[in-house]
Amino acid sequence: MIGARVFVVLLVLPAAACFSPSGGPAGATESTSTSTSPTPSTSTLTEGGPTTSTATTAPGPTSTSDGTSTSTSTTTPVDPTSTTTLDATTTTTTTTGDETTDSDATSTSTSSTTSSTSTGLASECGNGMVELGEVCDDGNDIDTDTCTSACKLPKCGDGIVHADEECDEITDNxxxxxxxxxxxxxxxxxxxxxxxxxxxxxxxxxxxxxxxxxxxxxxxxxxxxxxxxxxxxxxxxxxxxxxxxxxxxxxxxxxxxxxxxxxxxxxxxxxxxxxxxxxxxxxxxxxxxxxxxxxxxxxxxxxxxxxxxxxxxxxxxxxxxxxxxxxxxxxxxxxxxxxxxxxxxxx
CATH class of the missing domain: 3.10.100.10 (Mannose-Binding Protein A, subunit A)
Structure with a gap:
């Protein structure tokens, strides 16, 4: 189990209307982005509707001894006309090696291996059945009859004296x-x-x-x-x-x-x-x-x-x-x- 630290900063805007130092009208939209990284950055949005959001980013991905890093980003929408802070949406991203998993949208892929098992009997010379790799099978281990103990047909030159042979050897006789x-x-x-x-x-x-x-x-x-x-x-x-x-x-x-x-x-x-x-x-x-x-x-x-x-x-x-x-x-x-x-x- 990999723990992740989540830093959430909630900002509550003052209920009273604020005026821009430059004399701008109240109700202007301001978006502030605060980061705890060494160099903070702030961006202000002046367009896009009456929504103010504050994004707080953790100092950096949290790394564990097994090579897994976790980073957390929290966005809090704020209604500029209200002092009520809207519900925050937190997205946690966990990175392990080359794979990234988003907790909001987790896709699980299951790989199944189908093994093919032969239900047939293994070839066994001498069982009386002609099977793969056999020419014959007379159900015995007698070499000198119509099928050898290796499940092959008798032939001159195989070293066995068969019923229709007098010898099977390399000699002048x-x-x-x-x-x-x-x-x-x-x-x-x-x-x-x-x-x-x-x-x-x-x-x-x-x-x-x-x-x-x-x-x-x-x-x-x-x-x-x-x-x-x-x-x-x-x-x-x-x-x-x-x-x-x-x-x-x-x-x-x-x-x-x-x-x-x-x-x-x-x-x-x-x-x-x-x-x-x-x-x-x-x-x-x-x-x-x-x-x-x-x-x-x-x-x-x-x-x-x-x-x-x-x-x-x-x-x-x-x-x-x-x-x-x-x-x-x-x-x-x-x-x-x-x-x-x-x-x-x-x-």
Whole structure:
């Protein structure tokens, strides 16, 4: 609150008629302006009607510490024929910075800011609704289906192996997201004969490949007495190679003819799994004949039990028929490796 000092000086003219020293008639109009400023000024009006006014001005604007100044001007009209002083009109002007407010005529301007709030949902990939910035949204975070977890359509070159692709990487074995040859490895880790069935054996291969950063779909070369490896796996017309690019076979037909061009003794990490050769050096669960047929009852009850049963094994250090068949059986409670073959989409 800013206080203002108001100085009001009221002058009462004598009731008796006054004569001008110069001999002028009574009733002449005289206007006197008195200021308390260092240099007072007085003005006399001889025209304009029988009205006498006295204006008193405060010494100067009153300034406060917050930069606000206030000045007050008081005008008192006087009837020259009466000793009665008319009501005074006081106008107070307050100046703050660049703005001036007249208390007699105050104009208030209200500025309102209208904010626009969007009532729509923010874009959220995976909520099943195609929103701004999204090309698709199938409501899940699976990259390999018809819409990626980034809500984009699958395409070759995005680094994800989609359903219609065999690979998506920059290597000499991936041209147009199709393989030039199929990859083969033996697992670096072992498992008992309880693999949780054939599906569990395939997942074992997939996990080893994923852990090593190998793209592609992999299944295990393994059979039961009800389902053979030859019936489960893709028969590729392209070569099968180890991860060191050594050729294992030129095609499925070559793979299943009884012998291999090179042993499948390189694991998913590119390391050698066999330190010596011969049955028992690098045992692999197979229960499969060289042509991929099964039919052996030694399959740990469909690779689901690890106690008091046996499973047929192959040998990764060899490239003759014993690579898959010919090294006998192993108790299912013991551990052996798996052969993992990449699966193609086309012959």
């Amino acid at each position: 991936c041209m147009g997201c199709q393989r030039s040859w199929m990859q083969v490895f033996v697992t670096s880790t072992k498992s008992s004969g309880d693999l949780d069935g054939l599906d569990g054996a395939d997942k074992f291969c997939e996990q080893r490949a994923a852990n090593a950063g190998i793209q592609g779909r992999f299944k295990a070369w393994i059979s039961t007495d009800m389902q053979s490896a030859g019936a489960r796996l893709h028969h590729s017309t392209r070569p099968y190679k180890r991860l060191d690019k050594a050729v294992v076979a030129n095609s499925w037909a070559d793979l299943a003819d009884g012998t291999l061009q090179n042993e499948i003794d390189i694991d998913e990490n590119g390391d050698s799994a066999a330190q010596m050769t011969g049955c028992g050096a690098c045992e692999v669960w197979t229960a499969s004949k060289t042509n991929g047929d099964g039919g052996y009852s030694d399959d740990c009850n469909g690779w689901s039990i690890s106690a008091l049963l046996y499973g047929r094994v192959g040998e990764c250090s060899l490239k003759d028929a014993r690579w898959t068949d010919g090294c006998g059986t192993l108790m299912c409670v013991l551990n052996a490796r798996l052969y993992c073959l990449e699966q193609g989409l086309a012959p």
